[in-house]
Amino acid sequence: MTQKYDVVLFGATSFVGKIAAHYLAQRQDNSFTWAIAARSQQKLDALLNDLPESTRPNSIIADASDADSLNAMCEQAKVIISTVGPYALYGEPLIKACIASGADYVDLTGEPQWIKRMLDRHSEAATKAGVRLVNSCGFDSIPSDLGVYFLQQQAQEKYGQTCQRVAMRVHRIKGGASGGTIASMLNLLDEVKKEPSLRKVIGSPYALCPAGHELKAYQPTVKSAKFDQETNRWMAPFIMEAINSRIVHRSNALLDAKYGKRFVYGEAMLTGKGLGGAWRATTMALGLGGFMFAANIRVLRNILEQKWLPKPGEGPSPMEQQNGLFDIRFYGYTESGKRLVAKVTGDRDPGYGSTAKMLSEAAICLAQNEVVRKKPGGFYTPASVFDDALFTPLTTHAGLTFNVIG
Ligand SMILES: NC(=O)c1ccc[n+]([C@@H]2O[C@H](COP(=O)([O-])OP(=O)(O)OC[C@H]3O[C@@H](n4cnc5c(N)ncnc54)[C@H](OP(=O)(O)O)[C@@H]3O)[C@@H](O)[C@H]2O)c1
Numbered sequence: 001m002t003q004k005y006d007v008v009l010f011g012a013t014s015f016v017g018k019i020a021a022h023y024l025a026q027r028q029d030n031s032f033t034w035a036i037a038a039r040s041q042q043k044l045d046a047l048l049n050d051l052p053e054s055t056r057p058n059s060i061i062a063d064a065s066d067a068d069s070l071n072a073m074c075e076q077a078k079v080i081i082s083t084v085g086p087y088a089l090y091g092e093p094l095i096k097a098c099i100a101s102g103a104d105y106v107d108l109t110g111e112p113q114w115i116k117r118m119l120d121r122h123s124e125a126a127t128k129a130g131v132r133l134v135n136s137c138g139f140d141s142i143p144s145d146l147g148v149y150f151l152q153q154q155a156q157e158k159y160g161q162t163c164q165r166v167a168m169r170v171h172r173i174k175g176g177a178s179g180g181t182i183a184s185m186l187n188l189l190d191e192v193k194k195e196p197s198l199r200k201v202i203g204s205p206y207a208l209c210p211a212g213h214e215l216k217a218y219q220p221t222v223k224s225a226k227f228d229q230e231t232n233r234w235m236a237p238f239i240m241e242a243i244n245s246r247i248v249h250r251s252n253a254l255l256d257a258k259y260g261k262r263f264v265y266g267e268a269m270l271t272g273k274g275l276g277g278a279w280r281a282t283t284m285a286l287g288l289g290g291f292m293f294a295a296n297i298r299v300l301r302n303i304l305e306q307k308w309l310p311k312p313g314e315g316p317s318p319m320e321q322q323n324g325l326f327d328i329r330f331y332g333y334t335e336s337g338k339r340l341v342a343k344v345t346g347d348r349d350p351g352y353g354s355t356a357k358m359l360s361e362a363a364i365c366l367a368q369n370e371v372v373r374k375k376p377g378g379f380y381t382p383a384s385v386f387d388d389a390l391f392t393p394l395t396t397h398a399g400l401t402f403n404v405i406g
Pocket of ligand 1: 110137355
């Protein structure tokens, strides 16, 4: 074919891929062209039957273990969306195929060890080929990454300087986890068990920053229940901090330390005031620790997998997605002590309903925005590739809001 699709959704039959396919179908207004791709024609047909007839896209068969099929798919696309995960298990052949065939790429990975491996192995080839690869375009890490970018822009406008310190606090979150997300988390634990030196690599807040970066501030992390002086509430560790903070620091490094070389960033989950807040923070922190402990012990892990955790392909119900939401706040301070607070919200469950919309908008923007398409090849974070370009699509179509509230 001579005309390429703007967007090809690979992994369209995954839990989050199906939601993205429905979103792209209803978002379709002839302003972009798209196709769906997966390894099973039967599952693709079932998905197509679920989509309104007038919106049904073409479908492509591709398998992550068959390089020829990946190349053939990538040659038909300006941008590939991938929801085939765990990325550490299935993702690398697609990165190679995108680079070989000149297709740009967006994904949903929250696996820092895999991003680091791909940066080390394929950055040079991506730059040479002029291919743009953008990791973490879902709830991890668009709201955190673009939330900080937005706050810093506002601080620059209002105070003539950026915030040296930003604390992200999750005020409200409603949603669940899918089998794919759980599988990615468990795979990360397995990799660390097999290769303990990985713990040190991904333990660094600057793990994903390019070599020679000049960021050097000490980064405190919330590891247990604590009282937050910032909000006068109790807080617990936020599980996504492990990926979001790495992405935010990588953005700062790729944006030539726009937020400052001594920029400090952390995330935590607010649990409320008084004894109730303290109790919830403690149980949440202990629950998270208990889960990590159990996931590392084979017998306990088997019980978790068989009885408690969602299997691949499973996740929150349509009702849970519809009733889900997130509300996160960014408390920023400039070096001279001036304060600015921004709020970012989403109107669906963060991990799936909202994630599918953010991912799709990131792909359409990467395929169509002329400024973004002029960026050189390489691996990017959302903020470093999109700058301002994604705010309007996210707020107009994807149900996100970005506001200064204090
Ligand atoms: N960043 C975020 O905010 C965020 C949010 C949600 C999910 N995620 C990530 O997104 C990924 C998908 O999650 P999910 O819950 O949707 O997963 P899932 O339902 O388990 O889907 C995994 C998909 O991978 C496909 N697959 C496996 N091996 C393949 C191969 N060799 N070739 C082609 N396709 C193959 C499967 O195909 P079949 O359909 O044929 O089985 C399935 O569609 C996970 O890595 C998860 O961690 C991230």
